[in-house]
Amino acid sequence: xxxxxxxxxxxxxxxxxxxxxxxxxxxxxxxxxxxxxxxxxxxxxxxxxxxxxxxxxxxxxxxxxxxxxxxxxxxxxxxxxxxxxxxxxxxxxxxxxxxxxxxxxxxxxxxxxxxxxxxxxxxxxxxxxxxxxxxxxxxxxxxxxxxxxxxxxxxxxxxxxxxx
Amino acid sequence: xxxxxxxxxxxxxxxxxxxxxxxxxxxxxxxxxxxxxxxxxxxxxxxxxxxxxxxxxxxxxxxxxxxxxxxxxxxxxxxxxxxxxxxxxxxxxxxxxxxxxxxxxxxxxxxxxxxxxxxxxxxxxxxxxxxxxxxxxxxxxxxxxxxxxxxxxxxxxxxxxxxxxxxxxxxxxxxxxxxxxxxxxxxxxxxxxxxxxxxxxxxxxxxxxxxxxxxxxxxxxxxxxxxxxxxxxxxxxxxxxxxxxxxxxxxxxxxxxxxxxxxxxxxxxxxxxxxxxxxxxxxxxxxxxxxxxxxxxxxxxxxxxxxxxxxxxxxxxxxxxxxxxxxxxxxxxxxxxxxxxxxxxxxxxxxxxxxxxxxxxxxxxxxx
Numbered sequence: 254x255x256x257x258x259x260x261x262x263x264x265x266x267x268x269x270x271x272x273x274x275x276x277x278x279x280x281x282x283x284x285x286x287x288x289x290x291x292x293x294x295x296x297x298x299x300x301x302x303x304x305x306x307x308x309x310x311x312x313x314x315x316x317x318x319x320x321x322x323x324x325x326x327x328x329x330x331x332x333x334x335x336x337x338x339x340x341x342x343x344x345x346x347x348x349x350x351x352x353x354x355x356x357x358x359x360x361x362x363x364x365x366x367x368x369x370x371x372x373x374x375x376x377x378x379x380x381x382x383x384x385x386x387x388x389x390x391x392x393x394x395x396x397x398x399x400x401x402x403x404x405x406x407x408x409x410x411x412x413x414x415x416x417x
Numbered sequence: 418x419x420x421x422x423x424x425x426x427x428x429x430x431x432x433x434x435x436x437x438x439x440x441x442x443x444x445x446x447x448x449x450x451x452x453x454x455x456x457x458x459x460x461x462x463x464x465x466x467x468x469x470x471x472x473x474x475x476x477x478x479x480x481x482x483x484x485x486x487x488x489x490x491x492x493x494x495x496x497x498x499x500x501x502x503x504x505x506x507x508x509x510x511x512x513x514x515x516x517x518x519x520x521x522x523x524x525x526x527x528x529x530x531x532x533x534x535x536x537x538x539x540x541x542x543x544x545x546x547x548x549x550x551x552x553x554x555x556x557x558x559x560x561x562x563x564x565x566x567x568x569x570x571x572x573x574x575x576x577x578x579x580x581x582x583x584x585x586x587x588x589x590x591x592x593x594x595x596x597x598x599x600x601x602x603x604x605x606x607x608x609x610x611x612x613x614x615x616x617x618x619x620x621x622x623x624x625x626x627x628x629x630x631x632x633x634x635x636x637x638x639x640x641x642x643x644x645x646x647x648x649x650x651x652x653x654x655x656x657x658x659x660x661x662x663x664x665x666x667x668x669x670x671x672x673x674x675x676x677x678x679x680x681x682x683x684x685x686x687x688x689x690x691x692x693x694x695x696x697x698x699x700x701x702x703x704x705x706x707x708x709x710x711x712x713x714x715x716x717x718x719x720x721x722x723x724x725x726x727x728x729x730x731x732x733x734x735x736x737x738x739x740x741x742x743x744x745x746x747x748x749x750x751x752x753x754x755x756x757x758x759x760x761x762x763x764x765x766x767x768x769x770x771x772x773x774x775x776x777x778x779x780x781x782x783x784x785x
Binding site: 350353354357365369370372373376377378379380381384385388390391392393394398400402404405406407408409410411 | 509
């Protein structure tokens with residue numbers, strides 16, 4: 254299989270399998286415009302991210318062989334669970350954040366699905382305040398909105414005041 | 418698990434993305450290709466990754482929240498969707514949009530969903546528990562098929578005698594069921610005979626709607642959260658019981674002209690306002706039971722959801738449905754001394770269904 258060369262922002266070159274390269278809408282677009290002998294420059298991708306992406310993609314291929322179905326065809330839960338089991342524990346929030354940006358930039362649907370799933374799992378079962386801390390957002394409600402939110406929250410959680 | 422456990426807040430480490438200043442040239446005789454438009458994005462993202470997730474692209478944030486919503490479709494886990502909607506305005510907007518899509522068909526997520534139509538395909542199965550001593554009724558969304566499991570609390574109602582008529586006050590707060598409460602959502606008012614009822618919503622069904630009585634508006638003005646929302650009670654439906662003069666015609670009849678809310682989103686971004694404006698008027702009637710000769714009683718097929726014979730039990734269908742559909746839109750019946758099931762679907766909202774079921778309680782004079 255033909256290899257496609259890419260260079261990451263920190264100057265490292267990688268040779269990607271063609272099927273991985275073609276999964277990236279961004280790389281594919283570049284290849285359509287230029288010859289496959291050219292090195293594609295990826296200024297938004299760091300080498301450590303490229304390493305992870307190759308690792309992720311290899312795992313997806315492994316799962317597709319194991320389950321006998323393409324992930325994007327069915328998006329089955331067992332794919333998501335297997336991917337999560339393999340990668341979740343060693344992926345810090347910061348790493349996951351960077352990888353989400355990068356995978357979105359590269360336009361690799363199958364990895365975007367899996368990483369969004371990982372992030373969604375991390376978003377669950379947190380208090381509102383913990384969610385704000387994790388995502389670094391500020392609370393920006395007016396007093397009227399705040400009152401409505403407290404009402405929604407206390408009805409949904411059927412308990413006393415929100416823990417902040 | 419306790420969803421109110423607080424977690425240690427996490428500090429963000431500095432971004433470890435490194436970008437070389439220049440990406441000029443390539444090695445050897447191979448041409449290096451790069452998209453110059455992307456270099457602009459590089460300089461933006463250096464700053465954004467260094468700060469926090471708060472600048473996450475809305476599309477990505479939407480993808481993440483969508484997955485939370487998809488996977489937490491049942492209570493109590495659906496609390497997580499509500500938590501997402503409480504984080505900040507941007508999250509709230511995204512979550513509201515996701516919850517209002519047609520694919521989220523009648524799911525109950527926020528209190529405001531109680532005034533939106535139920536699902537079109539399978540009805541929501543609910544339980545009503547009665548406390549005779551305090552004349553209080555509690556509506557729960559059933560989480561299991563069992564009639565004894567508690568379920569997700571939705572609404573509470575209390576019966577009050579007001580001179581010549583009776584009222585049921587309906588509230589989001591089981592501990593505070595009064596018209597002055599912030600959790601007040603509407604009421605049911607009956608005539609002296611207990612055969613004609615009017616359903617009132619605490620919020621206007623459409624802009625320009627006038628409240629039913631000016632006296633009520635003055636009472637609530639001071640307790641309003643949002644001064645833009647007019648105070649008062651707005652009529653959204655009626656329920657009438659008719660006595661069958663000929664016993665052979667069967668038990669009492671019910672007719673319910675209602676103003677049902679519109680489905681899905683129609684651009685109304687406010688959470689608390691039900692969207693009756695583009696809703697429709699409909700009339701429901703109860704399904705006539707069949708006389709069972711052998712058992713010598715009137716029978717309806719409740720599909721196992723009603724297990725105790727009672728005059729209170731009923732099934733409502735759309736009267737004169739142009740589609741000729743005979744599908745049950747609301748089913749109510751007894752399963753225990755103080756436990757009843759309530760199954761409802763589109764076009765009824767949980768609030769309307771609950772109000773209609775409340776009319777079944779209590780003696781009806783001049784009615785069998």
